[in-house]
Amino acid sequence: MQRRYFDYAATTPIDKRVLEVMIPQIENNFGNPSSVYSFGREARKSIDESRDTVARVLNAEPKEIFFTSGGTEADNWAIIGTAFANKNKGNHIITTSIEHHAVLHTCKYLEKHGFEVSYLPVDEYGMVDPEDVRNSIKESTILITVMYANNEIGTIQPIKKIGEIARENDVYFHTDAVQAFGSIEIDVKDLNVDMMSISGHKIYGPKGIGALYIRKGVKIDNLIHGGGQERKKRAGTENTPAIVGFAKACELVTENLKESAEKAIELRDYMIKNILENIDEVRLNGHPTERLPGNVNVSIRYIEGESILLSLDLIGIAASSGSACTSGALDPSHVLLAIGLSHEIAHGSLRFSIGKDTTREEVDFVLEKLPAIIQRLRDMSPLYNS
């Protein structure tokens, strides 16, 4: 059976050019970068070059890039690290109600450790109002963390504006750019961010690698202590092949960003238009235009997203009912509830995410199969029949 992958927001296949630079690193350049002989120094050099590349694509300085085991670790480090390092200045943190769990659960953890967290609401499109951010800042505010683009509904936040507000008020600003990076052009200097999390496996790079951008001068504690790697900020033997692969992925994904975004937007809008036109009682979740190029998220009334998902899976279509992390859970998505959906409607949500390899034919295949699947499930649904 032919597979049609519409879950690029969960994870992406590796770009073969990324794999091509990783394999020699695994096979030949396996030295420990901390070893002083040439063999280790070569690994060190590969890491340094990779850091330069990542810095270049973000318009950061190489010494502002720290490699981590992924986006989740980067989010945890940014938030816990700045909270504890700056608690003498205050204990208040501002975030939103639609963040990824890597941010939300970290904020909940800090609440148990004496911090106060404001979870800002979003509008029906999942958009944060920068004025809400401004009005929530108080004397004790030490950190604002707002995701760049939402992983479930794709809404892109006014990060630059929020960054300005943070800077005017002298508060650190972190953004989780795990979903946005690779889809939108990002310039950390232009955005006024102090910290930013990115991940490898969302941009056709390997899993198990990510980075935290930390603007020079930001006061942050370590999350992982030990051997003094990453300029004494993140201990642990560096994952050289993954770092080199990640840098290559960063380079490739930003190289053709404009064209690939245009192509994705075209497919996205085509898909949205068709679903809304051909299926009854369906709504689009997220902002109509300020959304990730590859994100389609719809709620289909009277049926469970999971049922649709499994029916799609049987014919080789891989989609998601929410974010991958929460798709195993029975609770409706916190993001969909935050944009005002009822539990019932939130349960009938479906996310298709489009990637660089997605074709018009694949989209057409989904559009052809989806109405019948939905009709069949609705015919079995007591809610629909009544």
Added chain:
Amino acid sequence: MSRIYFDNSATTCVDDEAIDIMTMYHKDLYGNPSSLHRMGVEAEKAVEECRNKIAEMLSVKSKEIYFTSGGTEGNNMLIRGAVEKNKRIGNRIITSKIEHPSVLEVFRYYESQGLDVIYLDVDEYGKIDFKKLEESINGDTILVSIMMINNETGAIQDLKRIGELVKKNSKKTLFHSDCVQSFGKSVIDINSCNLDMLTFSAHKLHGPKGLGGVYIRQGLNLPPLILGGGQESGFRSGTENVASIAGFTKVLQNIDMKSNTDRFVSLKKYFISKVASAVDEVIINSPQRDDFADFIISISLKNVKGEILLHALEKKEIYVSTGSACSSKKNRTSHVLEAINIPRDYIEGTLRVSFSKHNTLNEIDKCIEALAEETSKIRKFTRRK
């Protein structure tokens, strides 16, 4: 390949078969294990297969194994988890002076946070003093963390005895061991050692970098270090490193511990007998005894700078280490070598040779020959001064 790689305690080459599997997972089986569709299910299956294999090796339950980004994260999460969980019932934590920095630095952090931290001395063989340990364990002790095999000298601690002492003196004290050097190379008996937690890493035994894991006794319910999507039963969030995990399964399936041990024993025996006759004024810090690992040999040469010797050997494509890789860049003598009291005129001339299943007796001949030659060159130069 003419390269002679004797730095396998720093890191190892990845098994070819594992590389093939990792490539396959990167390219085709790239699903996110949390996804509900079959690509997600396949990925999850690969993760569980590895977990089962590790559990089988350690004779524990699969759900007692959690994956991490490596040994350092593992040590951090366990020590921190134990302290966070139990700091209300006590504030003393105990370790030794010869632990890896990923243990020591976490203890130092907690020392700076006001915890009562005991760093146990070791004897000339790198062994902790059981009497001192027993005296140190009081009603306030919440954690004892002692590594199994030391990464610089190969000294093996008597974990069974330590575990007995810990549990005899305080039921509530948790016992952790950093088993990064021993996992997959030595038998680890969790039950008879009374271990509550242990740490392991993949890249020390021909697995990929960026992967490790921990064992946590069922029911401990430690708070996590990294929060988020709830992977690893909520204990370690973050999308699983599926390709590396799948590759590691193959590595573990390929391990022939008996044949590896036989090889290490003969390599070590050969090296020690050769070096003593080839070079004068050399101390063997890792004697051939049951309580020293067979795959690590630390030697100290009088009036030689280890780093100069290392670079001289490197020119002949022989790769060794002066200590652990993690501390080798710092311009100071190793805390481990200081703790075992190596004489002052020997300590800087310390080299570590560590073996893998690929090393041969022939390589040792070449290494010793080069070592003798370069040592005498360096000594001539030093003495002339």
